[in-house]
Amino acid sequence: MSTDYQRAREALGARLRELRLSAAGGRLTGPQLAARIGWAHSKIYKLESGRQTATSDDLRAWADAVGRPDATEELLARLRGFESHIRSWRRQLAAGHRPVQDTWNAAVDRARTIHAWEEAVVPGMLQTADYARHIFLRYADLYGTKRDTDEAVRSRMQRQTWLYQGGRRFHALVWEAALHALVCPPAVLAAQLDRLAGTIGMDTVELGVIPLGASLRIPAANGFWVLDEQLVVAEDWHAELWLDDAETVASYLRVWKTLEQSAVYGADAQNVITRARRGLHAP
Known part of the structure; x- marks a missing residue:
């Protein structure tokens, strides 16, 4: 806490x-x-x-x-x-995942620049509907919450329209481990990796992948998002943290920039994704 x-x-x-x-x-x-x-x-x-x-x-x-x-x-x-600032999952998910996604949508819609770091899953802004569905189901099982999965998936997919609006920039960092994590069937992960590779080259997306063999300046710890360098949203098992004081935001940005030094981009990122895709026993 x-x-x-x-x-x-x-x-x-x-x-x-x-x-x-x-x-x-x-x-x-x-x-x-x-x-x-x-x-x-x-x-x-x-x-x-x-x-x-x-x-x-x-x-x-x-x-x-x-x-x-x-x-x-x-x-x-x-x-x-x-x-x-501290939004417990027990309270947030009492009405299901859809309200949480709607709250996220409102925050993201106001942002012009987003920095995201995910060490265990593909960032929600870049997820396929099937991949997102399996993520929601995993958490519904864990917390024993209402299964409003389809509504939650639609809300998350709606958020992705942000990526197709001019003047926006999504700086995403993903650890290679997330590309191998079978939190869904192999075929679903394969489609997700194809989708992820397809975002490379978009003018609103800058996708960096940190290879498993990369030298890390700091440990690859919990995922977090920084919106407009004014708000940090980080997840823990008990709660979601919404932090907006300047010193905290600056700390998270330093973490992001430190992690970025270990990332690869462009064709090199494509190669890491392709390697993960080939390792799957999926069509």
């Missing part, structure tokens, strides 16, 4: 404790407040110590129970403030 996120959660917890201690009608103990709301006492402790993330309903119940309904909007604003 990010330090900034944890600090924000602890700050919210401190505010909740302050409200409990200054409750209308007199100070409340943790057990007294828990009894009023109908919670286990341990939940009060976890929320106040920043060990558990409050939900909107939790905050409304807290404000009402301490006799301070006027504090509800303040508490909700605090929650929105840090959840806009």
Whole structure:
């Protein structure tokens, strides 16, 4: 969990404790407040110590129970403030993958320049529909979420229209390992590699591939995207991080540029993709 996120959660917890201690009608103990709301006492402790993330309903119940309904909007604003940066998969995927893709589409549509690094999969902007379908199914199985796969695929494919608009530039870096990863049947991966090779030469796409044998200046870690050098979107297993402070964005751009030094482009990138394609037992 990010330090900034944890600090924000602890700050919210401190505010909740302050409200409990200054409750209308007199100070409340943790057990007294828990009894009023109908919670286990341990939940009060976890929320106040920043060990558990409050939900909107939790905050409304807290404000009402301490006799301070006027504090509800303040508490909700605090929650929105840090959840806009750390978006847990559990919450995001509660309604399926399509809403997440629609949110991505809106962010991408506003961008003019995108830098992307993917070490395990082909970037979504360059995926075929079949490849994307298998990716969504894998994650739906992992998280046990709603299977709105077809809707999610359509949304991701819609995002790719960005590549055909003038004045846009997609700088993509992919580790060769992603070209061999059988997260889908070999025939689907073969078609995906053909699609990837076909993007080389597009005026809106600059595709770099880092060969497995390349010397790396830094480890090939988690994938991330930088939009207009103003917003970073990075994925972890528990959450998606949307980070917009200048120092963080600059750090991710340094990582991208460092990785780029190990990449090959043009005909050399084609050769790496062709090598991966030949290694598949697919038509």
